[in-house]
Amino acid sequence: MAKEKTTAFFCSECGNEFSKWMGQCPACKSWNTLVEEPVGPKKAKSHAQGSGLQSGKAPVTLKEIDLNAQDVIGTGMGELDRVLGGGIVPGALVLVGGDPGIGKSTLLLQMCRNLCNSDKKVLYVSGEESLTQIKMRAERLGDFKDALSLYCETDLADIEATIRKMKPEVVIIDSIQTMYTQEITSAPGSVSQVREACAILLHLAKSLPVSVFIVGHVTKEGTVAGPRVLEHMVDTVLYLEGDRYNAYRILRGVKNRFGSTGEIGVFEMCQDGMREVVNPSEYMLSGRPAGASGSVSICTMEGSRPFLIEIQALVCRTAFGMPRRQVTGIDYNRVNLLMAVLEKRMGLKTGDCDAYVNVAGGMKLQERAADLGVCLAIVSCYEDIAIDESVVVFGEVGLSGEVRSVGNVSGRIAEAGRLGFTTCILPKSALKQLKGETRLNLVGVETLTEAIQYIRKNQRKAED
Numbered sequence: 229m230a231k232e233k234t235t236a237f238f239c240s241e242c243g244n245e246f247s248k249w250m251g252q253c254p255a256c257k258s259w260n261t262l263v264e265e266p267v268g269p270k271k272a273k274s275h276a277q278g279s280g281l282q283s284g285k286a287p288v289t290l291k292e293i294d295l296n297a298q299d300v301i302g303t304g305m306g307e308l309d310r311v312l313g314g315g316i317v318p319g320a321l322v323l324v325g326g327d328p329g330i331g332k333s334t335l336l337l338q339m340c341r342n343l344c345n346s347d348k349k350v351l352y353v354s355g356e357e358s359l360t361q362i363k364m365r366a367e368r369l370g371d372f373k374d375a376l377s378l379y380c381e382t383d384l385a386d387i388e389a390t391i392r393k394m395k396p397e398v399v400i401i402d403s404i405q406t407m408y409t410q411e412i413t414s415a416p417g418s419v420s421q422v423r424e425a426c427a428i429l430l431h432l433a434k435s436l437p438v439s440v441f442i443v444g445h446v447t448k449e450g451t452v453a454g455p456r457v458l459e460h461m462v463d464t465v466l467y468l469e470g471d472r473y474n475a476y477r478i479l480r481g482v483k484n485r486f487g488s489t490g491e492i493g494v495f496e497m498c499q500d501g502m503r504e505v506v507n508p509s510e511y512m513l514s515g516r517p518a519g520a521s522g523s524v525s526i527c528t529m530e531g532s533r534p535f536l537i538e539i540q541a542l543v544c545r546t547a548f549g550m551p552r553r554q555v556t557g558i559d560y561n562r563v564n565l566l567m568a569v570l571e572k573r574m575g576l577k578t579g580d581c582d583a584y585v586n587v588a589g590g591m592k593l594q595e596r597a598a599d600l601g602v603c604l605a606i607v608s609c610y611e612d613i614a615i616d617e618s619v620v621v622f623g624e625v626g627l628s629g630e631v632r633s634v635g636n637v638s639g640r641i642a643e644a645g646r647l648g649f650t651t652c653i654l655p656k657s658a659l660k661q662l663k664g665e666t667r668l669n670l671v672g673v674e675t676l677t678e679a680i681q682y683i684r685k686n687q688r689k690a691e692d
C-alpha cells in the first residue's frame with residue numbers, strides 16, 4: 229500500500245503547492261522559495277475554494293445588484309482615510325504591512341479609538357500582546373470613551389465564532405502570522421497557515437459583511453512574510469514605512485480596489501501615539517540651510533499629492549583613486565546616470581570627485597521629476613554657488629541633457645506658491661500644461677545648460 233504523504237512543498241512567494249522540492253518554483257519562477265510543510269488529510273472543501281462573495285449560485289445581471297448605500301466609515305484620521313480611498317469600505321479586507329516595531333498596532337489601536345468614539349462596534353483581536361499590554365498602550369493613546377472589545381486569541385475557529393456572534397463593523401487581526409486553523413497541521417506563520425487564515429477571513433469579511441484589517445510582518449526583502457498570495461486575496465495593501473530612529477512614518481497604499489494607489493499618509497510617532505502630519509512639505513523643508521551651496525528644493529508627486537522636499541549634494545575631491553558615490557532616498561543608478569550626463573554634456577569634471585546625494589527628511593523619491601533637482605544640487609555644490617531659497621525646481625533630464633516635461637504641473641506650482649516660493653525652474657514644454665494664473669515667476673528651460681545658466685546668473689545678482 230502506498231504511504232500517504234505527510235509533507236508538501238509550498239512556494240513562499242506565490243503559495244503554490246508541489247509534491248517535491250525544486251530549486252525554482254515552476255509557477256512564479258522565483259528561486260529558492262520552496263519550503264517543506266506538513267499537510268494533513270484534505271477537507272472536503274477548504275475556505276480557499278469558497279470565497280463567500282456571492283450567496284446565491286446563479287449569475288445575476290448588473291442591474292439586479294442592489295447598492296445599499298455602501299457608506300464608507302471615516303477613521304477620524306484624514307491621512308489614513310486618504311490612503312484607504314476615502315475611509316473604510318464595508319466588507320473590505322485590508323492588509324497592513326511593515327517592519328516590527330514601526331507602529332502598526334499603535335496606528336490601528338488609535339483607529340479603533342476613533343471608531344468607538346463615533347459609536348462603531350469594533351473588535352481588536354491580538355495574538356501578540358496580552359490584554360494588560362494592550363491596556364497599557366491604550367493608556368498612552370489617551371481617551372477611549374466607549375468600550376472597545378479586545379480578544380486575545382489565535383485559533384481562527386474561535387475568532388470566527390466570536391465575530392459571527394458579536395457582529396462588529398470593523399475587526400483588527402494582529403497579526404496574521406500568529407493565527408492558526410486546526411484544519412492544517414503546519415505551524416502558525418507557515419505558508420499554508422497564513423494562506424488558509426487569510427481565506428477564512430476573506431470569506432468572513434465578504435459574507436457578513438465586516439471590514440477586516442490584517443496586520444502582517446514583512447520579511448527582510450520588504451514583502452509581507454508568507455505567500456504573495458496574501459496580497460492578491462485582499463482588497464487593499466498598505467505599508468507602514470519609516471526609520472525606527474526617525475519619528476516620521478509613511479503609510480503607503482500599494483494596492484487598492486476602492487481608490488487610487490500610490491497615495492501616502494504621513495504620521496509622526498509621539499509619546500502619545502501616531503500624530504498626523506497635515507502639512508508634510510513644511511516639515512520636510514524645515515531646517516533648510518540658508519545660502520548654502522548644494523541644496524535645492526524640488527517638487528515631487530506622491531500619489532495625487534505634491535510634496536516639496538530638499539535635495540542635498542556634496543561633491544569633493546576624492547582622497548583615493550576610486551571616487552565614492554553615496555546616495556540616500558533616491559535610486560543610486562539614476563544618480564550615476566545623471567552624473568554621467570553632467571560630465572559629458574556640461575563638461576563637469578566629477579570623475580575624480582566623491583559625490584554624496586541625500587534626500588532630506590527620510591523620504592524615498594521614485595519620480596523622474598527629481599532629476600533636474602539632483603543635477604542642480606550637484607552643480608551648485610561643485611561650482612560653490614548657492615541657489616536662492618525661494619527657488620523650486622522639477623523636471624526629467626534626458627541623456628542628451630534635455631529637460632523633459634512631467635505630469636501635474638499645475639498642482640506642483642500651486643503647492644510651491646502656497647509655501648511661499650517665488651521662482652520655479654521647470655521644463656519649457658510643461659508651461660503648455662499650466663492652467664490658470666500663478667504668482668510664481670516661471671522659468672521654462674529646454675536644456676540643462678539653460679537651467680545651470682539661470683542659477684549662475686542669479687548667484688551673481690545676489691553677490692552684487
Ligand code: TYD
Pocket residue numbers: 326327328329330331332333334335365368369497498499500501502
Ligand atoms: P508598535 O505599534 O507596537 O509596532 P508594531 O505593531 O508595528 O510592531 O510600535 C511600537 C513602537 O512604538 C515602540 O518602539 C514604542 C513606540 N511608541 C511610541 O513611541 N509612542 C506611543 O505612544 C506608543 C504606543 C508606542
Ligand code: MG
Pocket residue numbers: 329332333334356402
Ligand atoms: Mg504590533
